[in-house]
Amino acid sequence: MNLFTPIQLRNLTLKNRIALSPMQQYSATNGVPGNWHMVHLGSRAVGGAGLILTECTAVSEEGLATLYDTGIWNDEQKNAWKNIVDFVHQQDAKIGIQLWHSGAKGSLKHPNERMKPLTPEEGAWIVKSSSATEINGVTPQELTIDEIQELTVKFADAALRAVDAGFDTIELHAGHGYLFHQFYSQVINKRQDEYGGSFDNRIRFLVETVQKVRKVIPEGMPLLVRISAVDYIDSEEAWTLEDSIALSKILKENGVDLITASGGGFTNVSKDKVYPGYQVPFAEAIKKQTGISTGAVGLITEAEQANTIIENEQADLVLIAREHLRDPYFAIHSAKKLGLETEVPWQYKRAF
Ligand SMILES: Cc1cc2nc3c(=O)[nH]c(=O)nc-3n(C[C@H](O)[C@H](O)[C@H](O)COP(=O)(O)O)c2cc1C
Secondary structure, three states: OOOOOOEEEOOEEEOOOEEEOOOOOOOOEOOEOOHHHHHHHHHHHHOOOOEEEEEEEEOOHHHOOEOOOEEOOOHHHHHHHHHHHHHHHHOOOEEEEEEEOOHHHOOEOOHHHOOOEOOHHHOOOOOEEOOOOOEOOEOOEEOOHHHHHHHHHHHHHHHHHHHHHOOOEEEEEEOOOOHHHHHHOOOOOOOOOOOOOOHHHHOHHHHHHHHHHHHHOOOOOOEEEEEEOOOOOOOOOOOOHHHHHHHHHHHHHOOOOEEEEEOOOOOOOOHHHOOOOOOHHHHHHHHHHHOOEEEEEOOOOOHHHHHHHHHOOOOOEEEEOHHHHHOOOHHHHHHHHHOOOOOOOHHHHHHO
């Protein structure tokens, strides 16, 4: 088995094990993806990645982080996504949408304005989370139980729209300090009700959402979840790899097909913890201890490195983020470097 061995998840076959990792582009208007997204996602499909994952895409307006993020809570957004989905399919690649709610990490300015909180004149909204715990200087309101349950429905509605738009798979973004993570990590979740306290209570919002989404998407469509495998915080309350393994087992039982093991989201990760392939051991431990397929992400930049992860069965998929920004043709270049076969678009054959 190598990087270019196809992988099957339910009825979906990916032609190789290279995915474009989700990357926010802060280039949407009213949540509608535009030409930028078509080129960004389309180029990596032309470049040979087997799976294209969209940036985190909000399931409701309050789920945005900035006013420039993408959404899929209305039909205008759905139709715009459909154009992109169709183009990616024409390149013989598959495409998944990453569904998301920012929770307390919302109502922010564009990164060019250093993501400071929006002012009321700029359209600031009240951000809500598991608890009124401060994150990045913002104290959110605590969600009511009714609101939590409405959110699980919003995820399912968004998933249905994504199926309508022709997406091949759905990924729930449950990492990086966003709303699901704000529930499962005790660092943030201080609730006293059935959505806080014990491990089972803290993962309840994610598990209930998985159940709702699984129910509305086709049986043959794989469901992916990205988690923060660790918080990278030195505290007794921090989420651990053991917690991630226990969570992954439960997600698998509820019909999740692949877990991508990322990390952090509440604080900056100290530099000594970040080195080539630094999160691969998380993907490997989750895969070995639960039997679920996993995706590895984080400083994977070289063809050999990516191929070794697959050959050694440390993960089933490698997700390439920043290297894909430097090289949209990472997959084709990797095949050439490794001496493996892959298709090159006929329009570009004279160059490769
Ligand atoms: C510009 C940018 C935007 C990102 N946006 C997202 C996102 O929308 N969803 C997500 O799960 N991760 C996001 N990430 C994280 C990446 O998917 C990836 O996990 C991280 O960059 C580490 O991988 P790399 O070393 O290959 O870049 C983003 C990263 C970058 C650089």
